[in-house]
Amino acid sequence: MAGSVEDVDFSRREIYLRTNERQSQVVSYTNDTRVIVDDKEAPASRIRTGDLVEVRLQETSGGRAVAEFIRVRDSGRARNVTIEGTVERVLSERGVIELRSASGGMTTVYLPQASSDRTEEQFRRMSVGDRVRLEGIWLGDNRFELTGVL
Known part of the structure; x- marks a missing residue:
């Protein structure tokens, strides 16, 4: 899934996305989620509102979907x-x-x-x-x- 980050709640470990299909989606992440920013591994705290991201989800043993991988494709800081x-x-x-x-x-x-x-x-x-x-x-x-x- 891909979209634009509308908000990030670091305390709840949730990213609020507007997908490319214009749907709102809440993505949960864990300590095991790989985050890539500028082609380097980074902490989730580097994800910012406005960033364009690509997310790969996986299902946990409890049946919950969490992000396995989040790549920041483009920072929202320099564009409309x-x-x-x-x-x-x-x-x-x-x-x-x-x-x-x-x-x-x-x-x-x-x-x-x-x-x-x-x-x-x-x-x-x-x-x-x-x-x-x-x-x-x-x-x-x-x-x-x-x-x-x-």
């Missing part, structure tokens, strides 16, 4: 990605909203000063409780720069 969620907080004077993903994670979304008039207007119309799809660039953990409203 799409995120979805519910607006939790709006700070329009600062050009900031807080977005809660389906997995419960929070992301701070920033409106750049050089945004188009259309993007700025769409941003200003967002209200608490709105369900939105946004396009932008990951700046770092839980920080996202908006490039468009979908």
